Amino acid sequence: MSKILQQNGTPGVNGISVIHTQAHASGLQQVPQLVPAGPGGGGKAVPPSKQSKKSSHMDGNSDEYSQCRERNNMALKNSQLKSRQKAQDTLQRVNQLKEENERLEAKIKLLTKELSVLKDLFLEHAHNLADNVQSSSTENMTNFDNAGQ
Incomplete structure (x- = not known):
């Protein structure tokens, strides 16, 4: 989309060169890219087991790569499905607990x-009982006083 006007390769750290690019006068710049310095030049050593895995995965047309991607996609779908199910279960439990809480509050x-x-x-009963006791004791006192005269 934009033409590159200038490329400068500068040696970097650990045998990696950084390519700086400047874009067309439109003001757009490309992101600097890291590229290996050369076939025998430094960098981190990669164990042979990881090298073979990377090389087989790099070939996007291989059956092994396709199977690996398919397994990964299935695992992702299963994980997402479990996550959605867990969220639904949690929401359902929250709703159940809310209903139970409302019911218990109404009971309270x-x-x-x-x-x-x-x-x-x-x-009221205690008050009536106390009034009856008072009135009967008053009547008894009155009867007692009348009987003594």
Whole structure:
């Protein structure tokens, strides 16, 4: 899309060269790229087991690569499915707990009202009982006073 006006290769660290590029006058610049310095030039040593895996995976047309990608895609789909299922289960549990909480709060209100009514009945009964005891003791005293005269 833009033409490269200038490329400068500068030696880098550990045998890696950095290519700096400048783009066309439109102001766009390409991102610097890291490239190996040369076939025998430094860099990190890679174990042979990893080299063979990388080389077989690099060939996008190989059957092994296709199978590996297919297995990876299936694993990803399974993981996403489990994640969605777990989120749905959690949401369902949250809704159940909310409903249970509302039901328990309603029960608390009902029991609180019932307790209040029972307290009032008890106090009224105790008050009536106390009034009866007082009036009967007053009557007894009056009868006692009348009998003594």
